[in-house]
Amino acid sequence: MLHRIGKFTLEFENTPVITGYGSVAGKKESQGPMKDCFDKIYFDSRAGQDTFEQAESLFQQEALSCALKRADKSSDDVDFIFAGDLLNQCISSSFGLMGFNIPYLGQYGACSTMAQGLIMASVMVESGGADCSACVTSSHFCSAERQYRFPLEYGGQRTPTAQWTVTGSGSCIVEKQGKGVKVCRATVGKIVDMGISDLNNMGAAMAPAAAKTLTEYFKDTKTKPSDYDVIITGDLGKVGSKCLYDLLETEGVDIKSNHRDCGLMIFDLEKQDVHAGGSGCGCAGSVLCSKFIPDMLSGKYQNVLFMATGALMSPTSSMQGQTMPSVAHLVNLRSEQ
Amino acid sequence: MLHRIGKFTLEFENTPVITGYGSVAGKKESQGPMKDCFDKIYFDSRAGQDTFEQAESLFQQEALSCALKRADKSSDDVDFIFAGDLLNQCISSSFGLMGFNIPYLGQYGACSTMAQGLIMASVMVESGGADCSACVTSSHFCSAERQYRFPLEYGGQRTPTAQWTVTGSGSCIVEKQGKGVKVCRATVGKIVDMGISDLNNMGAAMAPAAAKTLTEYFKDTKTKPSDYDVIITGDLGKVGSKCLYDLLETEGVDIKSNHRDCGLMIFDLEKQDVHAGGSGCGCAGSVLCSKFIPDMLSGKYQNVLFMATGALMSPTSSMQGQTMPSVAHLVNLRSEQ
Numbered sequence: 001m002l003h004r005i006g007k008f009t010l011e012f013e014n015t016p017v018i019t020g021y022g023s024v025a026g027k028k029e030s031q032g033p034m035k036d037c038f039d040k041i042y043f044d045s046r047a048g049q050d051t052f053e054q055a056e057s058l059f060q061q062e063a064l065s066c067a068l069k070r071a072d073k074s075s076d077d078v079d080f081i082f083a084g085d086l087l088n089q090c091i092s093s094s095f096g097l098m099g100f101n102i103p104y105l106g107q108y109g110a111c112s113t114m115a116q117g118l119i120m121a122s123v124m125v126e127s128g129g130a131d132c133s134a135c136v137t138s139s140h141f142c143s144a145e146r147q148y149r150f151p152l153e154y155g156g157q158r159t160p161t162a163q164w165t166v167t168g169s170g171s172c173i174v175e176k177q178g179k180g181v182k183v184c185r186a187t188v189g190k191i192v193d194m195g196i197s198d199l200n201n202m203g204a205a206m207a208p209a210a211a212k213t214l215t216e217y218f219k220d221t222k223t224k225p226s227d228y229d230v231i232i233t234g235d236l237g238k239v240g241s242k243c244l245y246d247l248l249e250t251e252g253v254d255i256k257s258n259h260r261d262c263g264l265m266i267f268d269l270e271k272q273d274v275h276a277g278g279s280g281c282g283c284a285g286s287v288l289c290s291k292f293i294p295d296m297l298s299g300k301y302q303n304v305l306f307m308a309t310g311a312l313m314s315p316t317s318s319m320q321g322q323t324m325p326s327v328a329h330l331v332n333l334r335s336e337q
Numbered sequence: 338m339l340h341r342i343g344k345f346t347l348e349f350e351n352t353p354v355i356t357g358y359g360s361v362a363g364k365k366e367s368q369g370p371m372k373d374c375f376d377k378i379y380f381d382s383r384a385g386q387d388t389f390e391q392a393e394s395l396f397q398q399e400a401l402s403c404a405l406k407r408a409d410k411s412s413d414d415v416d417f418i419f420a421g422d423l424l425n426q427c428i429s430s431s432f433g434l435m436g437f438n439i440p441y442l443g444q445y446g447a448c449s450t451m452a453q454g455l456i457m458a459s460v461m462v463e464s465g466g467a468d469c470s471a472c473v474t475s476s477h478f479c480s481a482e483r484q485y486r487f488p489l490e491y492g493g494q495r496t497p498t499a500q501w502t503v504t505g506s507g508s509c510i511v512e513k514q515g516k517g518v519k520v521c522r523a524t525v526g527k528i529v530d531m532g533i534s535d536l537n538n539m540g541a542a543m544a545p546a547a548a549k550t551l552t553e554y555f556k557d558t559k560t561k562p563s564d565y566d567v568i569i570t571g572d573l574g575k576v577g578s579k580c581l582y583d584l585l586e587t588e589g590v591d592i593k594s595n596h597r598d599c600g601l602m603i604f605d606l607e608k609q610d611v612h613a614g615g616s617g618c619g620c621a622g623s624v625l626c627s628k629f630i631p632d633m634l635s636g637k638y639q640n641v642l643f644m645a646t647g648a649l650m651s652p653t654s655s656m657q658g659q660t661m662p663s664v665a666h667l668v669n670l671r672s673e674q
Contacts (some may be wrong), residue, residue, distance in 0.1 A: 001465040002465040003465060008464050032418075052658065054657075084445060087653070088652070089445065089650065094363035094649035095649075095662060098662050101527050102528055104526065104664055105457070105525060108426065108444065120442070127339045129460060129467075191434060191435040271378060312426060313431075314425070315427035316425060317426075317428045320391075323430060325435050327431075
């Protein structure tokens with residue numbers, strides 16, 4: 001059963017276990033600081049497919065396949081899959097996962113999808129509805145850039161606050177019991193909009209949602225940043241991380257010493273020309289599943305907060321002059337050594 | 338707790354209750370057979386807003402507000418909201434629901450969203466994670482048509498198999514206990530693609546998913562069509578309903594005598610020039626919440642199957658020559674008199 005702690009936080013009585021995980025990344029990611037972490041790297045941005053969109057679908061297939069293999073499961077063993085991505089109508093997920101023949105619940109949380117999917121997969125297991133469920137998400141620089149901003153051929157100048165969409169995917173298998181990282185608590189975020197309308201400054205748009213979810217989690221659980229080995233954010237990047245520190249400071253919360261942002265880890269900001277860092281569902285997804293889960297299993301970290309943020313606008317809403325509402329979902333993961 | 342019956346069906350031990358429901362519709366819907374059923378009708382397709390997209394967000398607000406009022410709840414009482422729509426990045430939901438300040442989990446199931454949202458809201462209540470949760474969905478002819486097909490000004494000729502996107506919204510409040518319609522069982526669908534690629538024939542694309550989910554449900558529960566007072570589909574329309582009958586016939590299942598399709602109910606197909614019927618998330622959403630739930634409460638129906646289908650393609654995937662994968666989610670609702 002699930003219980004509520006405080007006002008907004010869920011506690012998993014039986015702590016579902018992440019028994020499998022998988023990650024896929026692209027060429028640029030393979031040249032960054034995390035090059036040795038990913039399960040699979042595609043050096044061709046079409047991954048042998050006809051289109052970037054089909055390549056992204058393939059990333060989801062590969063990430064899920066790796067996760068299944070690690071959990072020693074076949075797709076028949078998976079009761080539900082929660083998946084989503086950045087593309088219109090989440091086509092990376094629907095086309096990518098079709099062949100697995102698993103009951104499918106499409107999620108839309110923009111770049112927060114890895115946390116949202118992990119929460120839903122864990123809720124389904126905890127509720128008794130599933131023995132085994134999965135989540136998967138992805139993003140692709142080429143498919144995202146041309147959908148959200150400009151044709152790739154245009155070669156638009158990027159602003160210093162712009163982030164680079166990660167080409168990659170991450171997937172987790174969640175089971176009722178087994179060996180692995182435990183899902184202990186979760187806080188589902190509310191939609192927050194502080195009036196940022198610059199499509200090239202997603203970090204600033206998402207930071208207020210992150211600050212809200214994190215402070216609510218700390219209040220609900222009566223814990224503080226130093227209780228955790230690491231506090232991971234999805235893709236706030238350089239600008240968004242700074243905004244988050246500033247916003248948390250007004251609440252008297254300081255996470256600087258144990259905060260890591262996946263968007264700042266996956267690329268070398270000095271050398272890789274990615275401006276404010278990485279972004280996209282595949283950023284938090286691939287970094288969680290290639291770096292943090294293995295680090296928890298090896299004993300480097302034991303008590304971790306993983307929070308992914310998403311900006312919930314569309315090019316249509318932006319062109320109509322609307323600002324960018326955002327959301328942040330948080331999961332507390334633990335490993336026992 | 339949730340239990341599994343058979344291979345794919347969930348049974349809700351404590352049967353969460355739909356304690357509130359609300360529906361909103363547009364002008365064309367107000368001229369159809371269901372004109373007296375809706376809670377609120379907007380005769381202006383912009384509903385006083387600047388854009389069709391903002392109008393659609395307003396529909397979600399109004400549908401949720403009606404549902405909250407019927408359940409005698411305020412937004413503060415709602416622990417989670419599950420919402421989604423047809424627009425890119427589900428902006429009707431994110432912009433529409435922002436002001437309610439409810440923890441938000443975006444869903445993408447295309448036209449199956451009403452069933453998906455209702456399942457997830459019920460799972461969250463059954464799991465103990467929520468005392469009260471909500472779901473809401475919407476569609477708008479003008480925002481959908483220009484995003485999926487042609488600019489409205491183009492006035493394209495419609496094929497006989499084309500469906501007319503419903504302008505409307507539906508919302509349910511689900512609680513642990515109370516007076517109302519009970520959520521008893523659910524079957525989450527798998528992604529099915531039988532190779533239909535005609536964007537103007539969604540019914541045919543979705544029918545195989547509906548047939549699969551329905552036959553799995555009957556197998557799992559060892560029940561048959563005549564055990565139910567009515568079997569509701571979301572928006573198969575004229576073509577899709579016929580396809581569903583044909584597909585079910587090969588399985589020896591006949592639902593003709595107690596099948597109703599929301600897409601065939603909301604418009605007068607002879608008089609309203611809608612070709613094969615209504616479609617869109619708002620079709621199943623508004624018909625469930627304006628007609629079937631009230632009919633269950635009045636005692637007209639007691640044991641009902643509500644199954645909404647969704648086509649999971651995007652204009653991008655269609656233009657890239659891909660076919661249309663679909664999904665169907667089913668909920669068994671009961672009322673006790």
